[in-house]
Amino acid sequence: QTGGIADFSEYDQGYRGGKIKVRAKIEIVDKKSLVIKEIPYGTTTSSLMDSIVKASEKGKIKVKQVVDNTAKDVEIMIYLQPGISPEIAIDALYAFTDCEVSISPNACVIVADKPQFMKVNEILKYNTDQTVKLLKKELEIRKGELMEKILFSSLEKIFIENRIYRQIEECETFEEVISTTDKGLKPYKKQFYREITRDDILRLLEIRIKRISKYDSFKANEMLRDLEKELKEVLHNLKHLTDYAISYYQNLLDKFGKGRERKTEIRSFQSVTATEVIANNQKLYVNREDGFIGWGLKKDTFICDCSELDDVIVIRRDGKALVSRISEKVFMGKDILHVGIWKKGDERMVYNMIYSDGKSGKSFAKRFAMPAIIRDKEYNLDQGNPNSRVQYLSANPNGEAEVVEVKLSQSSTARKKVFDFDFSELEIKGRGARGNTITKYPVRKVDFKEAKGTTLSGLDLWFDEASGRLNKDKRGKHVGKFDGDDQILAITKSGNYKITSYDLNNRYEPEKTILVEKFNPKKVISAVYIDGESKQYYVKRFQIETTTNDKEFGFISEGIGSRLEYVTTSDTAEVEVELVKGKGKDKETEVVNLEDIIDVKGWKALGNRLSQHKVVKVKPVEDPEDSGLEEGDDENELVESPSPKGKTTGSKDAESSKKKSETDREEASQPSLFGETKRAESPKSSPKKPPLVPKKQAVAQASLFGEKESVNSSKPESKAFTVGDSIELDL
Structure with missing residues (x-):
């Protein structure tokens, strides 16, 4: 086994069409190097290195050097070229090399002399049923063997101990010997499970005189007991055949499983999109005038760096848009206004455009996105009329808007020939929308005047703990809304923190990361860690003061064995601590507020000891379940009713008063009254209905528990009380 990581999400129990994705385990050494510690099943270190070199030669990943340091354990060092992100390099290795391989099981077996594709579960069930049948046959065979052994041992014992062999001394023929022996065994035949045959008697007569003379009755009884004990066990296994089969498999695992444990880690991970990680x-x-784009036009205008898998979008002066795969030289149409890399599904790339319609002569402004297209198909961004012309166009990666200055033709009859237009007042619509009319007069020129911020709401992101990635697909824990210069805070179990951008290509090692959330420099980080040298628990509270992105900073002691036990950015940081006080071995549990132990200090401070006593275990305080009421509230949240001592009545008070009732009438009336109270106690069950207990009744009920209240009970017992009636009881 070679180890690595395996994703079985598409396995489909090994059925035809299912597959397993197996990856190498790659770790980041520093910003310039990676190390491969485990390789996927079916690969070798040499084949893996060859695939990395080929991908580097094709320019898909920028690698400076690959070194194989494999000895007892696998170790392949990969040195990256300057400026290459280690996280993106890892994804590129998975996308373009044998660091990720796909295995298709396609389990085909012979059933009833015919090949058949079956799922692994079905194969296991079939084989298990066959094994159970074989085990049953083995037990039945063993049962027969034991019963025969017990029968002959019993016959032998009777033959020798009862001296039947003496009776055959005077017999003259062999048939007479057999008949005499059979007659001697006749009183004992009923205790055997089958009839005694001639062969049994012949076997008895073959016993040598030497063995008869040395016969030990005690040993014979011991042997019989052992045989009967084994037979009893066999019968029990036959009766509990399933349990016996389970123990059989468990014995196989214990006997042959040592040293053959699974090395491949089972984990779910996201597929890597090649276009996102290719170098x-x-x-x-671009040659705007002639209408050509490509990587071979080195004498023309440079736009940006790209890869050979990218798609390029072009918007022309005539209001047409076209997306095509990049190549050495492609004709996209003359008079190109905008050219850039197009990303599928990117709804935050917003285009702001002003165009003049060739038919009506009016000018329109529109904002639109193009998240989905058909490659090499022309799209009309205007109304499709001849002689239409784009006057202004801007591409905004995060939905930014701007203010432009519109200048009308001098020959127009408009009183105001220069005015401003704000794109932020427009809604973002589809590419086929006509847009809003800004003027009916001919436009001479549109100039950029002032930039404005984005008009899009923040980008909602989630963190998937299984894959260690941010995503927009609502997988995992919600991190927050991100916009502009927002950042991510990641804290590892080794006691390091790192500030990163919210790029979806960022990767946070799931087994090493303990916290991923939106970074707020004003938040206080509360941490509990173990110091490796003193083996003591320490507490520290600090604010992040560093501003360098993508660099890890250690905030706990650097001793061997130091590790982070608990970290939070919550305003109320509390932990449950298990302590051993004094010399005793009894453990005590306390809830500790970290704010009471230490004030906010610098991120390099050592911190204070968590406790002067021996700390056994630390765990976070679990949040109480949501009961529908605020903390400290009870059923009187619906109706406020003052009691003589300032206490509120609750279900516990009702039970105690019920126990103290002295008359049968009180015992009969109180449950009905408190039944109404209990219905009012749970607003969660019917949130839209009005409270069942009116205020008048609640006040009357509260007076039942007053110590100084004395009420005359003169009402007839037969009266039926309804909601809203006052009840007067003499307590």
Whole structure:
């Protein structure tokens, strides 16, 4: 076994069409190097290195050097070229090399002399049923053997102890010997499970005189007891055949499983999109006048770095948009206004456009996105009329808006020939929308005047703990809304923190990361850690003061064995501590508020000891379940009713008063009254209905528990009380 990581989400129990994705285990050494510690099943270190070198030669991943340091354990060092992100390099290795391989089981077996595709579960069930049948046959065979052994041992014992062999001394023929022996065994035949045959008697007569003379009755009885004990066990296994089969498999596992444990870690991970992680191995150029784009036009205008898998979008002066796969030289149409890399599903790329309609002569403004297209198909961004012309166009990666200055033709009859237009007043619509009319007069020129912020709401992100990635698909824990310069705070179990951007390509090692959330520099981080040297628990509270991105900073002691036990950015940081006080061995549990132990200090401070006593265990305080009421509230949240001592009545008070009732009438009336109270206690069951207990009744009920209240009980017992009636009882 070679180890690595395996994703069985598409396994489909090994059925035809299912597959397993197996990855190498890659770790980040520093910003310039990676190390492969485990390789996927079916690969070798040499084949893996060859695939990395080929991907580097094709420009799909920028690697400076690959070194194989494998000895007892696998160790392949990968040194990256300057400026390459280690996280993106890991994804590129998975996308373009044998660091990720796909295995298709396609389990085909012979059933009833015919090949058949079956799921692994079905194969296991079939084989298990066959094994159970074989085990049953083995037990039945063993049962027969034991019963025969017990029968012959019993015959032998009777033959020798009762001296039947003496009776055959005077017999003259062999048939007479057999008949005499059979007659001697006749009184004992009923205790055997089958009839005594001639062969049994012949076997008895073959016993040598030497063995008869040395016969030990005690040993014979011991042997019979052992045989009967084993037979009893066999019968029990036959009766409990399933349990016996389970123990059989468990014995196989104990006997042959040692040293053959699974090394591959089972984990769910996201598929890597090649276009997102491929290195920019080409440069995009454009000839706007002639209408050509590609990486071969090195004498023309440089646009940006790109890869050979990218799609390029072009918007022309005539209001047409076209998306095509990049190549060395592609004709996209003359008079190009905008050219850039198009990303599928990118709804935050917003285009702001002003165009003049060729039919009506009016000018329109629109904002639109193009998240989905058909490659090499022309789209009309205007109304499709001849002689339409785009006056202004801007591409905004995060939905930004701007203010432009519109200048009308001097020959127009408009009183105001220059005015401002704000794109933030427009809604973002589809590419086919006509847009809003801004003027009916001919436009001479549109100039950029002032930039404004984004008009899009923040980007909601979630953190998937299984894959260690941020996503927009609502997988995992919600991190927050991100916009502009927002950042991510990641804290590892080794006591390091790192501030990163919210790029979806960022990767946070799931087994090493303990906290991922939106970074707020004003928040206080509360942490509990074990110091490796003193083996003591320490508490520290600090604010992040560093501003360097993508760099890890250690905030706990650097001794061997130091590790982070608990960390939070909550305003109320509490932990449950298990202590051993004094010399006794009894453990005590206390809830500790970390604010009471230490004030906020610098991130490099050592911190204070968690407790002067021996700390056995630390765990976070679990949040109480949501009961529908605020903390400290009871059923009187519906109706406020003052009592003589300022206490509120509750279900516990009702039970105690019920126990203290002295008359049968009180015992009969109180449950009905408190039944109404209990219905009012749970507003969660019917949140839209009005409270069942009116205020008048609640006041009357509260007076039942007053110590100074004395009420004359003169009402007839037969009266039926309804909701809203006052009840007067003499307590």
